[in-house]
Amino acid sequence: xxxxxxxxxxxxxxxxxxxxxxxxxxxxxxxxxxxxxxxxxxxxxxxxxxxxxxxxxxxxxxxxxxxxxxxxxxxxxxxxxxxxxxxxxxxxxxxxxxxxxxxxxxxxxxxxxxxxxxxxxxxxxxxxxxxxxxxxxxxxxxxxxxxxxxxxxxxxxxxxxxxxxxxxxxxxxxxxxxxxxxxxxxxxxxxxxxxxxxxxxxxxxxxxxxxxxxxxxxxxxxxxxxxxxxxxxxxxxxxxxxxxxxxxxxxxxxxx
Amino acid sequence: xxxxxxxxxxxxxxxxxxxxxxxxxxxxxxxxxxxxxxxxxxxxxxxxxxxxxxxxxxxxxxxxxxxxxxxxxxxxxxxxxxxxxxxxxxxxxxxxxxxxxxxxxxxxxxxxxxxxxxxxxxxxxxxxxxxxxxxxxxxxxxxxxxxxxxxxxxxxxxxxxxxxxxxxxxxxxxxxxxxxxxxxxxxxxxxxxxxxxxxxxxxxxxxxxxxxxxxxxxxxxxxxxxxxxxxxxxxxxxxxxxxxxxxxxxxxxxxx
Numbered sequence: 001x002x003x004x005x006x007x008x009x010x011x012x013x014x015x016x017x018x019x020x021x022x023x024x025x026x027x028x029x030x031x032x033x034x035x036x037x038x039x040x041x042x043x044x045x046x047x048x049x050x051x052x053x054x055x056x057x058x059x060x061x062x063x064x065x066x067x068x069x070x071x072x073x074x075x076x077x078x079x080x081x082x083x084x085x086x087x088x089x090x091x092x093x094x095x096x097x098x099x100x101x102x103x104x105x106x107x108x109x110x111x112x113x114x115x116x117x118x119x120x121x122x123x124x125x126x127x128x129x130x131x132x133x134x135x136x137x138x139x140x141x142x143x144x145x146x147x148x149x150x151x152x153x154x155x156x157x158x159x160x161x162x163x164x165x166x167x168x169x170x171x172x173x174x175x176x177x178x179x180x181x182x183x184x185x186x187x188x189x190x191x192x193x194x195x196x197x198x199x200x201x202x203x204x205x206x207x208x209x210x211x212x213x214x215x216x217x218x219x220x221x222x223x224x225x226x227x228x229x230x231x232x233x234x235x236x237x238x239x240x241x242x243x244x245x246x247x248x249x250x251x252x253x254x255x256x
Numbered sequence: 257x258x259x260x261x262x263x264x265x266x267x268x269x270x271x272x273x274x275x276x277x278x279x280x281x282x283x284x285x286x287x288x289x290x291x292x293x294x295x296x297x298x299x300x301x302x303x304x305x306x307x308x309x310x311x312x313x314x315x316x317x318x319x320x321x322x323x324x325x326x327x328x329x330x331x332x333x334x335x336x337x338x339x340x341x342x343x344x345x346x347x348x349x350x351x352x353x354x355x356x357x358x359x360x361x362x363x364x365x366x367x368x369x370x371x372x373x374x375x376x377x378x379x380x381x382x383x384x385x386x387x388x389x390x391x392x393x394x395x396x397x398x399x400x401x402x403x404x405x406x407x408x409x410x411x412x413x414x415x416x417x418x419x420x421x422x423x424x425x426x427x428x429x430x431x432x433x434x435x436x437x438x439x440x441x442x443x444x445x446x447x448x449x450x451x452x453x454x455x456x457x458x459x460x461x462x463x464x465x466x467x468x469x470x471x472x473x474x475x476x477x478x479x480x481x482x483x484x485x486x487x488x489x490x491x492x493x494x495x496x497x498x499x500x501x502x503x504x505x506x507x508x509x510x511x512x
Contacts, residue, residue, distance in 0.1 A: 001289070030286075030288065035307060043306040045303070047302055048303055050299040050303065051292060053265065053291040054290075
């Protein structure tokens with residue numbers, strides 16, 4: 001059994017996607033949603049970790065950072081991005097935290113033909129998802145410029161990552177000319193949200209990328225398309241994480 | 257979401273039966289198995305109770321007694337039988353413990369035409385299930401004679417129940433002539449188990465009842481049938497609890 005922990009959790013798409021994947025691969029497992037408020041997160045996670053037939057957890061907003069404190073071991077991608085989106089019971093019984101947001105994002109880009117190595121990416125949003133994406137884009141060989149309305153947050157992230165990726169990490173207060181422009185903020189989930197940035201200000205060769213999954217065609221992507229820019233949908237990030245989760249949970253590998 | 261907690265939990269039939277019932281009634285809910293060792297029971301239960309979308313728990317062997325300490329309120333049937341097999345989150349947020357083993361058992365008897373009111377029942381086994389069955393049989397108006405290999409356990413149970421059911425509760429060291437003879441021990445689950453009692457020693461009018469569900473036709477019931485006695489299968493107890501669980505969890509009531 002697996003659970004995905006969030007607050008709220010009703011909108012989370014991992015159960016329907018993972019359970020379909022389990023069924024497709026003939027894996028006798030189920031992923032259930034678990035609602036935990038921040039005050040009860042530790043109790044809920046400790047309970048699930050103490051349940052003998054629970055082998056792994058997915059973690060979503062707003063718990064990714066707090067999940068680090070509930071793991072015995074933290075993988076580099078989770079430590080660098082300062083948040084976990086998955087935990088598993090290792091063979092020795094310890095709980096390991098990982099983060100596959102960034103790797104899922106990069107795999108999604110590549111599958112769509114947008115190889116980030118050697119490209120310049122403008123990343124808007126230095127929160128949990130933005131941090132994970134930054135780590136993976138840099139690890140994949142991209143040059144990165146980070147913008148966040150919260151200048152302190154952008155500063156903290158660049159300070160944390162700079163020692164690992166010297167010379168390829170910058171900060172900016174507003175739009176920069178780049179090969180890809182990525183929205184890693186939650187802006188776009190609600191109809192009344194403003195655009196995270198204005199695609200009209202970008203070169204026509206820029207690929208505009210959103211991590212917002214619902215709605216699929218966000219206002220940002222619609223605006224970008226109106227201006228003739230290529231777009232990349234948010235759904236790809238989760239879709240390309242599913243196989244990573246399977247591997248992490250020890251359910252991957254060759255199958256008939 | 258609902259969970260059934262046991263150790264072991266692989267053999268527990270509640271998930272397949274309850275999930276089929278949810279589907280039949282169009283109830284958007286799922287019951288998952290949760291394995292908890294005695295040492296981890298409190299952590300697992302507190303975790304589930306702290307999960308916002310978990311509204312109820314079923315509790316099975318060996319946790320029924322310990323579950324009482326993890327409830328804020330204990331219903332009379334659970335208190336009298338000294339064990340809970342279900343817990344629910346009340347509207348005020350408190351967790352209530354109930355026990356439906358006995359009522360399920362009595363409903364199963366009645367559905368098969370074996371009304372216990374005014375009848376004499378010989379009950380073998382004064383453990384968790386036996387205690388719950390004793391409470392419900394006495395509440396239904398039966399006269400009861402209890403036998404347990406562990407004389408202290410039979411004594412404790414009769415001492416606890418006698419004040420509530422004066423004059424209708426007895427103890428015996430061996431077989432008594434009764435209208436119904438009930439096995440409430442686990443004997444019969446394993447092929448090598450001895451019979452809990454010998455049906456050959458009972459009057460031919462005795463109905464022999466087993467609470468063991470797997471195998472369906474236990475050695476006890478096969479032997480009873482060979483001697484021409486009527487039998488009643490263990491599956492009835494759980495089958496007749498399902499609707500009680502639905503009501504307890506607030507999912508019952510009239511449906512299309």
